[in-house]
Amino acid sequence: MSHNAASEPDHHPVSTAENWWVFRGPADLPPPPSWRGIAGPAGTPVAQEYLLSPEDVAVVNTALHLRRPLLVTGRPGTGKSSLAHAVAKDLGLGEVLRWPVNSRSTLEDALCRYDAVGRLREVSLERERRSPRGASGRLRYRSRGRHSDIGDFLRLGPLGTALAARDRPRVLLIDELDKADIDLPNDLLVVLEEAQFEIPELARLPEDQQNVEVLVTGSRERVPVSRGTVTCDNFPVVVMTSNGERDFPPAFLRRCVRLDLQDPGEEKLRDIVRLHLGDDALAEAEDLVQDFLQRAATQTLATDQLLAAVHLRITGADLSRDQLINTVMRRLDEAFPA
The missing domain is CATH 3.40.50.300 (P-loop containing nucleotide triphosphate hydrolases)
Structure with missing residues (x-):
């Protein structure tokens, strides 16, 4: 397994504020983030590089x-x-x-x-197929299919x-x-x-x-x-x-x-963002990284919440910084309102 940022991340076209809205808006459904993609006929999740010390x-x-x-x-x-x-x-x-x-x-x-229910049903049908006459008394033909x-x-x-x-x-x-x-x-x-x-x-x-x-x-x-x-x-x-x-x-x-597995520190967080979204994304979303670190010190957050916020930022989401935080970086230990 890799613990180095060795592969280039997938980049998505940047949208503008005008065409970002998909639900009740003019935009078409965009491709998913690289870590949310599906590949192969069996629907196997796309394997990602994995950072490990x-x-x-x-x-x-x-x-x-x-x-x-x-x-x-x-x-x-x-x-x-x-x-x-x-x-x-x-x-x-x-x-x-x-x-x-x-x-x-x-x-x-x-x-x-x-x-067991399917087996019992099949046994009953098999007995009926083997009988020359069904419940109605009329002649039945035996099935030649696989038993x-x-x-x-x-x-x-x-x-x-x-x-x-x-x-x-x-x-x-x-x-x-x-x-x-x-x-x-x-x-x-x-x-x-x-x-x-x-x-x-x-x-x-x-x-x-x-x-x-x-x-x-x-x-x-x-x-x-x-x-x-x-x-x-x-x-x-x-x-x-x-x-x-x-x-x-x-x-x-x-x-x-x-x-x-410990919560990632600042350098590992940067490596994770760089691995999935590239150096340019890291430079463009430095404020989100710092905010995540400050909030994670006292709240339960997950790394993919930061990735989601950075992905939305670099693909042109028509959301302010506060909206990004309130939408995808909410604390996981927050109680639902009564």
Whole structure:
């Protein structure tokens, strides 16, 4: 992964105040900022260069060598989730598998989902197709189409897909793990330590049906599962993020490599703006950088708020400095008005 501003940012044409207004205005919809673009037929987010200190790069490499999950903590906007995409890009490991965690998330959902209702409906239709007569008593013709099997109704979740990878490891982003139920982190590490899991619906099949191909997350591709157990051939690169809203048990922390991302200082902020928007943008928006630094000292702000303000400034937004601040640089810890 890169920690130098090594690539030229994408530049967008500068608009004028007269043609900046899109909603209830005369302007056409402009292209998005470079970090908000979409590329590829699968809609994969455009990978960006990622700024990281040499010390933090060393921590990431430690996790990779030890094949340990990387637990990344930091305030919102410090780039925790983006780190997983930077690792995948740098190592050529393809699209990141993402598991967004909340209080209702379960380990089973991340491993595999079974569409029991769809399976029951298909079995009923199959019996009807095999019957020479339907419910009305009239003769029916048998379908010559492909008969579905249980594998059509099983889909591996992001964690299951990561563990089932065959040719190369996948990068798995487990986002906001601190929002999970209290037992989920330890349950998760049990699966990662064992590097395998059982699919109960397949384990119960008779002996002559022990080899089944199941769907994976994000595509119509399938992977073979033998005797109901998914076994890991390539241990995934696991990046877990936390906003620091809760403490994790020592047994969990012992099995992770921890990386604490600090809020960017003045020089790193300048590097981030320069990387995404160029030197000219940095010179044109110096007042916004200084205002962001002053406000961030006492308020919760995210770096992409500064990028948004600078992008609007250099592309000709018909907004005053105060309007920019009040629109895209509002504090994130601000309570909603009653």
